[in-house]
Amino acid sequence: MKRQIALKGLPSLSLSLNVPGFPKSNATVKAFFGYCLQEFKYALKANQVNLIETDSIEIVDVAGDFYLVPCYPGRFTLKEMKVVCEDFEQNHPLGRFIDADLNDQDGVSFSSGKSKLCFFCLERPAIECRREKAHEPEELRSFMFLKMDYYCRQQHEAAMIKKLSSFAQQAILSELSLTPKPGLVDKFSNGSHSDMNYQTFIDSTAAISPWFAELVHEGFSFNDNDLTKALPLIRNIGLRMESAMYEATQNVNTQKGIVFLMGLSLFACGRLFSQTDQFSIEEFRGIIQDICKDLVSKEMTDSLKMVKSHGEDIFDQHGFGGARAEAESGFATVFDFGLPRLAGVAKLNDEVLLQTFFAIAANNNDTNILYRSNAEVSGVFKHLCKNALADFNDQNYSAVIDFCKSENISPGGSADLLAVTIFVWSVIKANGQLGFTN
Structure with missing residues (x-):
């Protein structure tokens, strides 16, 4: 040759x-x-x-x-x-x-x-060791194969970290850029928010994205069978992400919800891909469920707690667990209502993403809406989303947008779940499973 x-x-x-x-x-x-x-x-x-x-x-x-x-x-x-x-x-x-x-x-x-130098002893020229048969061939082969295997696993992890981090950032930006959205920040409107805009979210996303790689790495490295022990590790990174977010936005909470949900998703993918090359919906959801086992009862039923979060107040008033309940269920809303809308979709576009958003919002008890209003308003919003989904036209679409504006509500929880849906879709698509089989 x-x-x-x-x-x-x-x-x-x-x-x-x-x-x-x-x-x-x-x-x-x-x-x-x-x-x-x-x-x-x-x-x-x-x-x-x-x-x-x-x-x-x-x-x-x-x-x-x-x-x-x-x-x-x-x-x-x-x-x-x-x-x-x-x-x-x-x-x-x-x-x-x-x-x-x-x-x-x-x-x-x-x-x-x-x-x-000889790669085994690193003391003599390789040609001398080979000529004198200084090392047994099987000893050399075992040494090489062990080193090669470790190197390949390192390269696999590094490649998956880059890919998954990219998918997470892309998912968040895709949700943000979807325009127009009811009550939410998009490219041309602040929605129902007076303290944030499109650029605020760009700054926030840029601030939290550098931590995505660490979340995937933690998933690859975690070796305890008790996955509930992973939650403090994920939250430790999440708290650092929140600090970076607040610094970038001058103390505006733009993405605290997605920090939690995407943090779980990235860790779970790292854990899953440390054990296999194939993405499995069932295994992914199982990891999330194991991490967040009994999370609502552990963290939202403490009647003696002096200072409660907005989510905990909503749980006391309405019984809805918000992001914690969604995580404990293994992202039920994502997989039951969001992802089926993307089954068979080869390339995302605004129309299919809006329909996916409405499918999520129509079935999600969004604690962001409940915090800003009440159960009656939340019910009307979900009904309007169902109408828009059943007959997707400008009139029904505008009705949802106008209602959010008149009631000053923002379905931020549903937006976060849309971002998670896009992320999972990207992982599945990259893994060659457009049919979304388990």
């Missing part, structure tokens, strides 16, 4: 692994090679090495995983290109397992003449 490329008068770059014994590839090695190959390509492109990827060759089999790609030297000498390969090996945490080689225009391996 190198000779064929050389016939075109071009040098080539190759990547392989130093796996002793046979077979030289298995599931772990294949996964590790995949990560290394991606990183190798990024390193070459970052150094402006011109790869001819249309003519590249990749082989993955028991004889060993291998990648070969011709390249244009351009302004680089072969020695400079070899330095790029050596730097890649030296800077990679498992670089001694990797052979990043350069072949000249004749297909001959270009060597810098430097010797490499």
Whole structure:
């Protein structure tokens, strides 16, 4: 293969692994090679090495995983290109397992003449240990596979943290940007709020987003079978998020509810994906339910508590548990009313999101509305949402908006549940389960 490329008068770059014994590839090695190959390509492109990827060759089999790609030297000498390969090996945490080689225009391996240390003992040149058979092949293989497996798990976690954090931010911004919304802040209206606007929410979202990664990481790292012990960990991060939110908004509470609900969602996803590559609605909900077991009775029935939150006051008056009850149920409103509206949807749009919002709001005892008004107003609001959902037209839609304006109510709890619904939809879609099967 190198000779064929050389016939075109071009040098080539190759990547392989130093796996002793046979077979030289298995599931772990294949996964590790995949990560290394991606990183190798990024390193070459970052150094402006011109790869001819249309003519590249990749082989993955028991004889060993291998990648070969011709390249244009351009302004680089072969020695400079070899330095790029050596730097890649030296800077990679498992670089001694990797052979990043350069072949000249004749297909001959270009060597810098430097010797490499044995990756096992790290004391003698690798060529000496290999020649003298200083280490048993199975000992070397076990050592390599263990290191590779740990590296792959780290890379998997890092990739999931980035992806899930992105989904969370996207979900919050998608809910915020949905315009117009009844009683809620959107791009063109403050809704029923005099102390916040669209920019306030942008600032708030930017302030809380850096903590998303830590929530997912905590889920990956948590190893106690008693998931109720996870709640203080999630709340610890949540309190820091709230502090960042208040600092960004000059002490306006824009997103305290979503901090709690999205915090649970991110942790639960981290926990789930630490054990499997497949998202399961049943398992996701089970994790949420286990974390929040008996949460309402534990936290909202203390008659001796001197200072109570708005949610606790609403529970005393109306018996609705708000975000705590929703979490304790494993997000029943999200999965029973919100997510079914998105089943089979390949790409989100305003119309489908508004219908999803109405489906949630029509079935949610929103404590934000109850705090601002009473049960009668809440009932009328839910009835109007059902009408808008049953016959989605401008008249019914405007009726909900006008009612929220006249009663000065804001269905913030339903908005938070819409954001969670969008987040879960994104995770399911990325996992290839548009049918939303359990």
